[in-house]
Amino acid sequence: MFLTETKRFHFLLLLIILHSEVEQAYAVWPMPQQMSQSTDRYPINPQLLAFSYARDSAAQSGCSVLDAAFERYFNLIFPDFVGGTDSIRFQIYPIRQFHTHPPFLIKTGLESFSQLVYQDDYNLYFVNKTEIEDFPRFQFRGLLLDTSRHYLPMPAILKTLDAMAYSKFNVFHWHIVDDPSFPYQSRNYPDLSSKGAFHPMTHIYTQSDVKRVIYHARLRGIRVVPEFDSPGHTQSWGKGQPDLLTSCYKGKVPSGTFGPVNPTLSSTYQFLNGLFKEVTSVFPDSYLHLGGDEVDFTCWRSNPNVQAFMAKMGFGSDYTKLESYYMENIVNITAALNKTSIVWQDVFDYLLEIWKGVPADYRAELGRITLAGYRVLLSAPWYINHISYGQDWRNAYTVQPQNFSGTEQQKKLVIGGEVCMWGEYVDATNLTPRLWPRASAAAERLWSDEEKTSSVDKAFPRLEDFRCTLIRRGIQAEPLFVGHCKHEYSGL
Amino acid sequence: MFLTETKRFHFLLLLIILHSEVEQAYAVWPMPQQMSQSTDRYPINPQLLAFSYARDSAAQSGCSVLDAAFERYFNLIFPDFVGGTDSIRFQIYPIRQFHTHPPFLIKTGLESFSQLVYQDDYNLYFVNKTEIEDFPRFQFRGLLLDTSRHYLPMPAILKTLDAMAYSKFNVFHWHIVDDPSFPYQSRNYPDLSSKGAFHPMTHIYTQSDVKRVIYHARLRGIRVVPEFDSPGHTQSWGKGQPDLLTSCYKGKVPSGTFGPVNPTLSSTYQFLNGLFKEVTSVFPDSYLHLGGDEVDFTCWRSNPNVQAFMAKMGFGSDYTKLESYYMENIVNITAALNKTSIVWQDVFDYLLEIWKGVPADYRAELGRITLAGYRVLLSAPWYINHISYGQDWRNAYTVQPQNFSGTEQQKKLVIGGEVCMWGEYVDATNLTPRLWPRASAAAERLWSDEEKTSSVDKAFPRLEDFRCTLIRRGIQAEPLFVGHCKHEYSGL
Numbered sequence: 013m014f015l016t017e018t019k020r021f022h023f024l025l026l027l028i029i030l031h032s033e034v035e036q037a038y039a040v041w042p043m044p045q046q047m048s049q050s051t052d053r054y055p056i057n058p059q060l061l062a063f064s065y066a067r068d069s070a071a072q073s074g075c076s077v078l079d080a081a082f083e084r085y086f087n088l089i090f091p092d093f094v095g096g097t098d099s100i101r102f103q104i105y106p107i108r109q110f111h112t113h114p115p116f117l118i119k120t121g122l123e124s125f126s127q128l129v130y131q132d133d134y135n136l137y138f139v140n141k142t143e144i145e146d147f148p149r150f151q152f153r154g155l156l157l158d159t160s161r162h163y164l165p166m167p168a169i170l171k172t173l174d175a176m177a178y179s180k181f182n183v184f185h186w187h188i189v190d191d192p193s194f195p196y197q198s199r200n201y202p203d204l205s206s207k208g209a210f211h212p213m214t215h216i217y218t219q220s221d222v223k224r225v226i227y228h229a230r231l232r233g234i235r236v237v238p239e240f241d242s243p244g245h246t247q248s249w250g251k252g253q254p255d256l257l258t259s260c261y262k263g264k265v266p267s268g269t270f271g272p273v274n275p276t277l278s279s280t281y282q283f284l285n286g287l288f289k290e291v292t293s294v295f296p297d298s299y300l301h302l303g304g305d306e307v308d309f310t311c312w313r314s315n316p317n318v319q320a321f322m323a324k325m326g327f328g329s330d331y332t333k334l335e336s337y338y339m340e341n342i343v344n345i346t347a348a349l350n351k352t353s354i355v356w357q358d359v360f361d362y363l364l365e366i367w368k369g370v371p372a373d374y375r376a377e378l379g380r381i382t383l384a385g386y387r388v389l390l391s392a393p394w395y396i397n398h399i400s401y402g403q404d405w406r407n408a409y410t411v412q413p414q415n416f417s418g419t420e421q422q423k424k425l426v427i428g429g430e431v432c433m434w435g436e437y438v439d440a441t442n443l444t445p446r447l448w449p450r451a452s453a454a455a456e457r458l459w460s461d462e463e464k465t466s467s468v469d470k471a472f473p474r475l476e477d478f479r480c481t482l483i484r485r486g487i488q489a490e491p492l493f494v495g496h497c498k499h500e501y502s503g504l
Numbered sequence: 505m506f507l508t509e510t511k512r513f514h515f516l517l518l519l520i521i522l523h524s525e526v527e528q529a530y531a532v533w534p535m536p537q538q539m540s541q542s543t544d545r546y547p548i549n550p551q552l553l554a555f556s557y558a559r560d561s562a563a564q565s566g567c568s569v570l571d572a573a574f575e576r577y578f579n580l581i582f583p584d585f586v587g588g589t590d591s592i593r594f595q596i597y598p599i600r601q602f603h604t605h606p607p608f609l610i611k612t613g614l615e616s617f618s619q620l621v622y623q624d625d626y627n628l629y630f631v632n633k634t635e636i637e638d639f640p641r642f643q644f645r646g647l648l649l650d651t652s653r654h655y656l657p658m659p660a661i662l663k664t665l666d667a668m669a670y671s672k673f674n675v676f677h678w679h680i681v682d683d684p685s686f687p688y689q690s691r692n693y694p695d696l697s698s699k700g701a702f703h704p705m706t707h708i709y710t711q712s713d714v715k716r717v718i719y720h721a722r723l724r725g726i727r728v729v730p731e732f733d734s735p736g737h738t739q740s741w742g743k744g745q746p747d748l749l750t751s752c753y754k755g756k757v758p759s760g761t762f763g764p765v766n767p768t769l770s771s772t773y774q775f776l777n778g779l780f781k782e783v784t785s786v787f788p789d790s791y792l793h794l795g796g797d798e799v800d801f802t803c804w805r806s807n808p809n810v811q812a813f814m815a816k817m818g819f820g821s822d823y824t825k826l827e828s829y830y831m832e833n834i835v836n837i838t839a840a841l842n843k844t845s846i847v848w849q850d851v852f853d854y855l856l857e858i859w860k861g862v863p864a865d866y867r868a869e870l871g872r873i874t875l876a877g878y879r880v881l882l883s884a885p886w887y888i889n890h891i892s893y894g895q896d897w898r899n900a901y902t903v904q905p906q907n908f909s910g911t912e913q914q915k916k917l918v919i920g921g922e923v924c925m926w927g928e929y930v931d932a933t934n935l936t937p938r939l940w941p942r943a944s945a946a947a948e949r950l951w952s953d954e955e956k957t958s959s960v961d962k963a964f965p966r967l968e969d970f971r972c973t974l975i976r977r978g979i980q981a982e983p984l985f986v987g988h989c990k991h992e993y994s995g996l
Contacts, residue, residue, distance in 0.1 A: 161986040162986065165992065167996040168996060192986045400893065401889075401891050401892065401929075437893075439982070439993070441936075441975070441981060442934070442980075445934035488933045490931070490933045491654060494653040494684045494927070496655055500655070500931070500932065
C-alpha cells in the first residue's frame with residue numbers, strides 16, 4: 013500500500029454548466045503538490061450531483077470502500093441538503109481520471125474536492141475550475157492515541173479517525189496498553205483486561221470494538237498499527253498475568269513491587285507468542301509496534317535470578333544486552349507471524365521511531381540512525397500533548413524532517429512521521445480541541461511540498477479556513493486566534 | 505448581599521434511620537471552614553428524601569430561588585433516579601438551620617450537601633454523618649468570560665454558570681464587548697451590534713439572551729457584572745457609532761484608522777450616558793465594570809483636535825490627564841445611575857482590579873494600592889487562559905491574596921478575586937475543559953481558610969474527586985492526571 017500510494021494522481025474538474033467569475037480562491041489543506049485554480053466558478057446542485065464510476069474503471073459499484081466514500085463525501089459537501097438522494101442523483105459533472113487510481117487515492121481526491129466546494133450568501137453551492145496534481149510527500153503519516161493513561165471511549169476514537177482522514181493522515185498508531193491500564197480485551201488472556209483495565213466492563217475495548225475501529229479506519233484509507241509496548245511500560249500487564257513481570261528485590265527478599273517483563277523465563281516468550289499471535293490476527297496491518305522504550309534496569313539488577321541469567325549468558329553487567337536479547341526474541345516472534353516490527357529509538361534495530369530530542373537535537377538522531385541504514389519515523393517534534401500558550405501549531409508546522417546532514421539515500425529512509433497525543437492530561441473531555449487543528453499543521457508537513465509550504469504566515473489563513481471546515485463537519489477543533497466561523501461549533 | 509454573606513452558616517445533618525460504618529471520608533470542594541465527618545453512614549432513599557422549609561422559616565414554599573434550587577439539587581444528588589418525585593417525597597431527614605439564613609447561603613449549603621452524598625457498588629445512596637460550619641473567605645469570587653474575541657453561544661455561558669455554582673463562584677464578570685466584536689444588542693443603539701458583531705444575527709446577545717443569563721445566574725446565587733471597556737478596546741464600537749472613536753492622523757491628514765474613544769467631544773458623553781443608562785437598567789447588579797486598561801496614546805497625540813483640547817484644558821503633554829478626565833466623566837455617569845464602578849488597575853481610582861504583574865509582582869501592587877485606601881480584586885495570577893503543560897492548576901491554587909506587606913486594614917481591602925478566561929484562543933470548542941477544574945483551584949483559594957488548604961498535594965485527590973463530580977454533572981472538565989472517573993464524560 014505504501015509504495016503504490018506514492019504514485020501521482022491527477023484530477024481535473026470538468027464542469028460544463030454556466031459559470032461566473034469570483035475573486036476568492038479556495039484552499040485545500042494539506043496543500044496539494046500542484047494546484048491551479050481559475051476564478052471561473054460553477055454552481056453545483058446537490059440534486060444533480062453524483063459521484064460515479066467511469067465505464068472503463070476497474071472499480072465498479074459494489075466496491076464498498078468507494079461506495080461508502082461517495083456517500084460520506086456527498087453528505088460532507090452538502091451539509092444542508094436533506095432531500096432524497098439515490099433516486100434523483102445522476103452523473104452530470106464527470107470527475108475524470110479518478111478511475112485510474114486505487115481507491116485510497118480517490119478518497120484523498122474526494123477530500124480535496126470536498127474542500128473546494130463553497131456556499132455563497134444564499135447558501136448555493138459552487139466550485140471554481142481547479143486542476144490538481146497530487147501525491148503525498150511521505151508514505152507514513154501517523155497519529156498516536158494513548159488509551160492506557162486515560163481510557164478513550166469508542167466515539168472519541170471514531171471521531172478522531174474521521175478528522176484524521178480530513179487531514180490525510182493514513183496511520184492510526186494505537187498505543188492501546190501501558191503501565192496504568194490494559195483496556196484491550198484479549199480472547200486468549202481475558203485476565204489482562206479484567207484485572208488490568210481501569211474497569212473490567214466499562215473501560216475496555218472488546219474484540220468487536222477493535223473490529224469496528226479497524227473497519228472505520230479502513231473505509232477512510234487509514235491503517236491501524238497497534239502498539240503493545242514492552243518490556244517496560246507493562247505494570248498493568250502484571251495484574252492479569254502472574255510471573256510475567258520481574259519481581260524486584262530489596263536486599264535478599266522480594267520487595268513486593270514489580271519491574272519490566274522478566275526476560276529470563278521461557279514462560280514469558282510463550283505468553284508473548286500467544287498474545288502476539290492473537291493480536292496480529294486481530295489487527296491485519298503488516299506492522300506491529302513493539303515499544304521497547306524507557307526500560308529501567310534497577311529492578312532487573314536487584315533480582316538474583318536475573319543476575320544468574322546474565323552470568324549464564326555472558327552479558328557481564330551490561331543490561332542493555334539483556335534488553336537486546338529480549339527485543340530480539342520478540343522481534344523474531346513478530347517476524348514469524350509475518351509482521352514487521354516498529355520500535356522506539358531506544359532499541360538499536362528495525363524500523364525506528366524518533367521520539368527523543370529537543371527540536372534542535374532530533375536532526376542529529378536522524379542523521380545517526382539513517383547513516384546506520386535504518387528506516388525512521390519522526391515523532392519527537394510532534395508530541396502535541398505538550399501545549400503552550402498561543403499559536404503553538406507554528407512549531408509543529410516548521411519541522412523539517414529531511415533537514416539533517418546526510419546523503420539523499422539517507423533522507424529517503426525517513427518514511428514519515430507521527431503526531432503523538434500521549435494521555436497523561438488528555439481524555440475524551442479535551443482530546444478533540446487539543447488535537448485539532450494542531451495536528452493538521454503536522455499533516456501538511458507530512459503531505460505537502462516543503463518549499464511550497466515554507467511560510468507559516470501564509471499557512472495561517474488557510475489553516476483558519478480548514479479549522480472552520482472541521483467545525484462545520486462536527487469536529488470540535490479549537491480556534492487559532494480571534495475571530496469566528498460562519499458555522500460555529502454546534503455540538504454543545 | 506456581600507455583607508450578609510460573610511455571616512456564618514452552620515448545618516448539621518440529622519439522620520435518624522439505620523446506619524453503618526465505612527472508612528472513606530467524603531470531601532467538599534471548596535473546603536468548608538469547619539467540617540467534621542464521622543464514619544457513620546446513612547442510606548438515603550430518593551423516594552423518601554425531600555428538601556423542605558422549616559415551619560418557622562421566613563422563606564416558605566413559593567420562594568422561587570429556593571424552590572428551584574431544591575429541584576435542581578435533588579436531580580444532581582440522584583442522577584440515576586427516574587421515578588416520580590413530588591407526590592411521593594416527604595421530609596424525613598430534617599436538615600436543620602437552613603431556614604435561619606438567606607437563600608444564597610442555603611444554596612451553598614445544598615451544594616456542600618450534594619457533594620457528600622455518594623453511591624456504593626450497588627448504586628445505593630449514602631451520606632456520612634457530617635457537621636459543617638461554613639462561610640466564604642472573600643465576598644467577591646468572580647469569573648470573567650470574554651465574548652468579544654470569540655462569540656460564546658448561550659449554552660456555553662449557561663453551562664459555565666452551572667459549573668461556577670458548583671465551585672461556589674458568585675460573580676460572573678461578563679467582558680461582553682472589546683475590539684474584535686460587539687455582540688451586545690443594544691435597544692438604543694442597534695447599529696453597535698448590527699455593524700460591530702461578527703455577524704448581526706447569529707453572533708449577538710439579544711435583550712432576551714441577556715435576561716436569560718441574569719436569571720440563570722440569579723437562581724444560582726451568581727451576580728452578573730457587565731464590562732463595557734473604554735476608552736481603549738473599542739474598535740468594534742466605532743463601526744456602529746460614527747465619530748465615537750478618535751480619528752488618527754498621519755501628519756496633517758487622517759490616516760483612515762481609529763484610536764480610543766474621543767474624549768474631547770460632548771457627543772461622546774451623551775452617547776455613553778445613553779448606553780450606560782440602558783446597560784444599567786438591563787443589568788440589575790450594583791456594579792458596572794468600566795475597563796480603562798491599555799489606552800494607547802499614539803492616536804490621541806496625532807489628532808490636532810485632541811491636541812487643541814489638551815492645550816485648552818491645561819493638560820500640557822500629559823495624556824494620562826486626558827485619560828483621567830475621560831474616566832472621571834464616565835465614573836460620574838455611572839454614579840449618577842446609582843452604580844459602583846470597577847476599573848482595571850491602570851486607572852488610579854475606584855474599585856481596582858489587579859491584572860498586571862508576574863506572580864512575584866502582584867503582591868507589590870496589592871500593597872501599593874491598598875495603602876492608598878482602595879478596595880481591590882486580584883486577577884493577575886488567575887489568567888487561566890494562559891496554559892502550560894502539566895498540572896498548572898497548582899499555580900492557581902498556591903496564590904496567597906493577602907500575603908503582601910501591609911496592615912490588617914489594608915488586607916481587608918482585598919475583597920476577592922477573579923479567574924479570567926480571555927478569549928484570544930478560546931471559544932465554545934475548548935472553553936469548558938480549559939476552565940474546569942483549573943478555575944476550581946482558584947475557587948477554593950477564594951472560599952476556604954488558607955491555612956487549612958495550604959497543601960497543594962493534599963488538595964490533589966480532593967480536586968480529582970471534585971472533577972469526577974463535575975463530569976458526572978455533565979461538565980466537560982479535563983483530567984488532572986492519569987486515571988479515570990467511575991462515570992466518564994458522556995457528552996460526546
